Amino acid sequence: MTTLTDAPNYTPTLKLPPLQLGKLTIDTPVVLAPMAGVTNRAFRRLCREYGGGLFVTEMVTARALVERNPESLRIISHDPDEEIRSIQIYGVDPGTVRAAVRMVVDENLADHVDLNFGCPVPKVTRKGGGSALPWKTDLFTSIIEAATSEAAKGDIPLTVKIRTGIDKDHLTYLESAKIARDHGAAAVTLHARTAGQYYAGHSDWDAITTLREAMDDLPVLGNGDIFSAEDAINMVEQTGAAGVMVGRGCQGRPWIFGDLQAAFEGRADRFRPGVRKVADTVYRHGQLLTEFFEDEGKGMRDIRKHIAWYFKGYPVGGEIRSQLAQVPSLAVLRELLDQLDLDLPYPGEAAEGTRGRAGHPKKTHVPDGWLDNRVMSDAHREMIKAAELDISGG
């Protein structure tokens, strides 16, 4: 079984300095993208074991946090060995966001906070939330100001995650980044798609270049469509980004963080796991999820989607795939994994390339009159309160 290759003759590398976020130094300038339903403690542990970087939790809403929703508190929990505890918050009300960040500071719940303005889901943008929100510069500014001023009291760096805008005629990213910078944000991450692009097509890395050029004094992290260390190198070379954020590219491949660290340290090592290594990782992931949820049934329901990602491109038959997709317990998981041909090597290209959520471009629904101007009306203020309910990532 091959788990690591060293191919110095053709593997590109690029030395990149550490990422500085306020007082925090991230030696490997790589960030695990917050992904609802994916980047919990269990998955972060696997990722961290392969390489360095910043590993952000799933998103929690500011409201759920201040209300001490037990699930939200579980989501933002960290393992004792997570040296930099990083969490992501989404909120639409400056007062609630202020209270949430204050709680994080007062109760020492994290070392870094990221604010999410990227959600493209219609039921959220329709009420003015998610990636529709930065269009309203008064509200956006109030939220950033509330968050950064509270974070500063604990000397916690606060970063902001945005898309390029609502659609190509309503781009917001340059203005949003300027507001974030002027109010003390430590960095901005750009997922270079509009809300309307959803996850379709390709992230517009040129927009990352444009942002970086406009924001000389603020680290810009590039996000979108990094599925390998080579993609990460290309993005940094093309855009000059201070670091990269990787989402779907690590689904079923926590070892990509090893590849990324190697690439940015100028090494050509890459992980190329055979079936045995993947099977062992799946089982371990299942165990960690069971511990995280304190419930084997929940752990098994959660591992099922990961299994499909883990075995993408591996020669695993349809019958066993469908049994794995319904796995009821750790014991059955072990039995099924043991039936695989564990000595098969890494399948190469079939396991690489794009993975995870894709979908089609969608017209972005925003509230009536939302695009008429850049400031909030009373009616919109009333409506947006609902844009924090019923949201799960994006």
Ligand SMILES: Cc1cc2nc3c(=O)[nH]c(=O)nc-3n(C[C@H](O)[C@H](O)[C@H](O)COP(=O)(O)O)c2cc1C
């Ligand atoms: C399953 C899933 C859940 C996501 N949840 C969140 C989230 O909670 N917060 C957020 O800011 N972005 C979320 N995103 C967006 C990612 O952080 C990232 O911006 C996007 O996937 C593009 O990066 P990628 O091409 O590396 O995947 C999510 C994406 C996926 C696929």
